[in-house]
Amino acid sequence: MTFTPRFPRFLHGGDYNPDQWLDRPDILDRDIELMHKAHVNCVSIGIFSWAKLEPQDGVYDFDWLDGVIDRLWKGGIHIILATPSGARPAWMAQKYPEVLRVDEHFNRNHFGNRHNHCPSSPVYREKVRAMNTRLAERYAHHPAVILWHLSNEYSGDCRCEHCQKKWHAWLKNRYGTLDNLNRSWWTSFWAGTYSDWSQIEPPSPRGQSANTSMLVDWRRFSTQQCKDFILWEKAAVKAANPELLCTANLMERFWDYDYFSLSEALDVVSWDAYPQWHGEDDIARAAEFAMNHEMMRSFKDQPFLLMESSPSLVNWKRVNKLKRPGMHLLSSMQSLAHGSQSVLYFQWRKGRGGVEMFHGAVVDHDGLGEGRVFEDVTQVGTALEKLAPLYDAPRDKAKVCIIYDWSSWWAVESSQSGQLGHMQYFDTVNMHYRALWQQGVSVDFRDMRDCTDLSGYDLVAAPLLFMFRDGFAEKLRAYVENGGRLLTTYFSGVVDDTDLAWLGGAPHGLIDVLGVRATELDALHPQDSNALVMQDGRSFPIHELCELNENHGAQTLGTYGSDFYQGMPCLTRNAYGRGEAYYLAAKVDQSGLDAIYEEIISALNIPRALPDKLPEGVVATGRGGAVFLQNYSGRDQTVTLAGSYTDMLTDREVSGTFTFPACSVMVLK
Ligand code: GLA
Ligand code: ZN
Numbered sequence: 001m002t003f004t005p006r007f008p009r010f011l012h013g014g015d016y017n018p019d020q021w022l023d024r025p026d027i028l029d030r031d032i033e034l035m036h037k038a039h040v041n042c043v044s045i046g047i048f049s050w051a052k053l054e055p056q057d058g059v060y061d062f063d064w065l066d067g068v069i070d071r072l073w074k075g076g077i078h079i080i081l082a083t084p085s086g087a088r089p090a091w092m093a094q095k096y097p098e099v100l101r102v103d104e105h106f107n108r109n110h111f112g113n114r115h116n117h118c119p120s121s122p123v124y125r126e127k128v129r130a131m132n133t134r135l136a137e138r139y140a141h142h143p144a145v146i147l148w149h150l151s152n153e154y155s156g157d158c159r160c161e162h163c164q165k166k167w168h169a170w171l172k173n174r175y176g177t178l179d180n181l182n183r184s185w186w187t188s189f190w191a192g193t194y195s196d197w198s199q200i201e202p203p204s205p206r207g208q209s210a211n212t213s214m215l216v217d218w219r220r221f222s223t224q225q226c227k228d229f230i231l232w233e234k235a236a237v238k239a240a241n242p243e244l245l246c247t248a249n250l251m252e253r254f255w256d257y258d259y260f261s262l263s264e265a266l267d268v269v270s271w272d273a274y275p276q277w278h279g280e281d282d283i284a285r286a287a288e289f290a291m292n293h294e295m296m297r298s299f300k301d302q303p304f305l306l307m308e309s310s311p312s313l314v315n316w317k318r319v320n321k322l323k324r325p326g327m328h329l330l331s332s333m334q335s336l337a338h339g340s341q342s343v344l345y346f347q348w349r350k351g352r353g354g355v356e357m358f359h360g361a362v363v364d365h366d367g368l369g370e371g372r373v374f375e376d377v378t379q380v381g382t383a384l385e386k387l388a389p390l391y392d393a394p395r396d397k398a399k400v401c402i403i404y405d406w407s408s409w410w411a412v413e414s415s416q417s418g419q420l421g422h423m424q425y426f427d428t429v430n431m432h433y434r435a436l437w438q439q440g441v442s443v444d445f446r447d448m449r450d451c452t453d454l455s456g457y458d459l460v461a462a463p464l465l466f467m468f469r470d471g472f473a474e475k476l477r478a479y480v481e482n483g484g485r486l487l488t489t490y491f492s493g494v495v496d497d498t499d500l501a502w503l504g505g506a507p508h509g510l511i512d513v514l515g516v517r518a519t520e521l522d523a524l525h526p527q528d529s530n531a532l533v534m535q536d537g538r539s540f541p542i543h544e545l546c547e548l549n550e551n552h553g554a555q556t557l558g559t560y561g562s563d564f565y566q567g568m569p570c571l572t573r574n575a576y577g578r579g580e581a582y583y584l585a586a587k588v589d590q591s592g593l594d595a596i597y598e599e600i601i602s603a604l605n606i607p608r609a610l611p612d613k614l615p616e617g618v619v620a621t622g623r624g625g626a627v628f629l630q631n632y633s634g635r636d637q638t639v640t641l642a643g644s645y646t647d648m649l650t651d652r653e654v655s656g657t658f659t660f661p662a663c664s665v666m667v668l669k
């Protein structure tokens with residue numbers, strides 16, 4: 001699948017701000033030379049250029065951009081062209097304050113910063129339409145321009161009058177009548193009943209913040225608002241050339257919008273990855289970012305682009321640590337292993353001022369284009385050229401699916417239960433993913449939308465799936481009945497689509513499928529622990545959450561090791577139809593999940609990237625017949641492979657037993 005038919009290659013480059021250097025043509029010329037030196041073939045421009053493109057209301061200036069684009073094109077550099085809606089000019093904020101967002105305290109923002117527009121403001125919409133239309137008419141057929149970069153890192157929400165009107169319309173459409181809304185939101189709690197639609201203000205720390213159904217719906221609405229804004233931007237740029245595709249750069253662990261839903265508005269998913277390496281646990285960090293990559297691929301079930309990453313460090317974490325030697329190539333190759341078609345950076349060249357002047361860049365203030373970071377970047381550029389045969393190759397087909405659902409995430413983290421404010425949905429799912437990742441298993445992520453089809457999977461894992469949206473229990477039931485394997489956990493199937501508790505026992509609709517019924521949820525203090533004790537005597541620690549359950553015919557595979565529920569089932573398996581359903585009642589540590597998944601994977605013969613047993617932190621990830629062997633363990637490891645391969649990066653033969661250095665990567669063919 002090729003997103004950029006004008007340039008069907010792995011993209012290497014990143015965010016470039018020539019508009020900050022227009023008075024230094026010498027630097028702009030030097031940039032092109034250095035891009036060649038670093039094997040950079042593509043840059044993203046115009047992301048924050050609105051003040052230069054429309055210096056006064058209705059007065060446009062594209063001459064400088066013509067010059068920049070021509071210069072890049074003559075230099076053979078391709079362009080991802082941004083729409084500038086991520087930040088507005090001062091004159092616009094002053095003349096039309098309605099373009100600025102109203103925050104959760106119902107205060108309107110002032111001019112400054114970025115990512116703070118109102119998505120509904122008719123003025124802002126019109127300004128964006130006019131700008132995007134002009135950009136597209138001028139550049140959408142330019143041979144250098146290969147993709148649209150819509151805005152930048154869409155985020156947040158607005159509570160202005162325009163947005164509140166839309167909120168009411170959205171609610172009317174969803175609930176039809178106020179009676180239905182009051183019932184669906186359980187507003188009889190704390191005198192919350194509404195007698196007119198106009199009373200329904202968005203959630204706010206100054207107003208309603210105790211209705212969790214409303215909180216979930218507000219996030220759904222905000223997703224819809226952003227999606228609608230994306231479609232608006234997209235319509236304007238596509239008018240000139242429908243063939244030129246659109247992306248928007250997404251983020252990790254992103255709470256504000258449901259990315260499965262939002263991605264429907266995009267042609268291509270791209271994202272910005274900023275892992276903090278060399279902290280407490282690089283293996284956990286690598287598993288986290290592997291999951292992010294896998295999710296980005298899953299949103300549209302197609303390859304994705306790594307739109308931003310740092311060539312060295314960022315400047316906005318508490319501790320901004322340099323990438324150790326090898327880590328830049330390794331983490332860049334990780335994105336490729338999971339299906340990326342690019343390695344792009346923020347930023348090409350450090351600016352002289354502003355809060356990002358010390359953020360990592362390919363070219364430092366010295367302007368030299370040499371040294372460790374520049375060499376690391378050049379090494380990645382060269383690697384991408386060597387890996388060209390993999391460009392069209394997809395990630396290995398997944399036989400395992402993990403359910404990750406934004407509505408359920410919003411609901412479980414908003415619920416006052418268990419570990420208050422600390423239910424850790426993302427991290428919990430990530431622990432399950434990590435067990436599969438360590439085994440070299442491909443995983444697709446799916447949510448609970450109607451279009452989700454589980455039939456092709458051998459195993460579906462639905463950890464901590466607090467909400468079962470309408471019809472989802474039936475879908476899981478049919479999946480198991482037809483021979484699928486399901487694994488779900490404590491605190492799943494507890495609430496319905498509007499965040500009301502399901503009546504009649506949890507996990508809703510699956511008690512007979514799982515052979516257990518959940519009864520009580522116990523939360524442990526940080527100093528407490530329990531254990532999952534397997535029938536063969538192996539024992540795995542449990543922290544944070546233990547659920548008690550009642551057996552309805554499931555086979556007990558492991559029991560609780562202590563406390564008043566010692567001996568009660570903690571891990572069970574139940575045969576149902578032609579399949580089986582596992583229930584894990586507690587938050588067992590990683591070692592326990594590793595053991596559970598290892599057994600299921602081997603019992604089901606689920607394909608792994610390599611058949612060999614690898615040391616912890618050494619992982620194999622398969623794409624298009626190649627295997628990305630990566631070492632995140634922080635130390636040299638001894639690896640033994642049964643087969644013999646060629647490393648596509650070095651053309652060396654690889655087989656037998658060898659030392660695999662810390663922070664290194666091979667691409668085995
Ligand atoms: C984000 C933004 C960039 C830049 C980087 C810094 O990803 O999109 O504009 O601010 O962070 O890490
Ligand atoms: Zn608004």
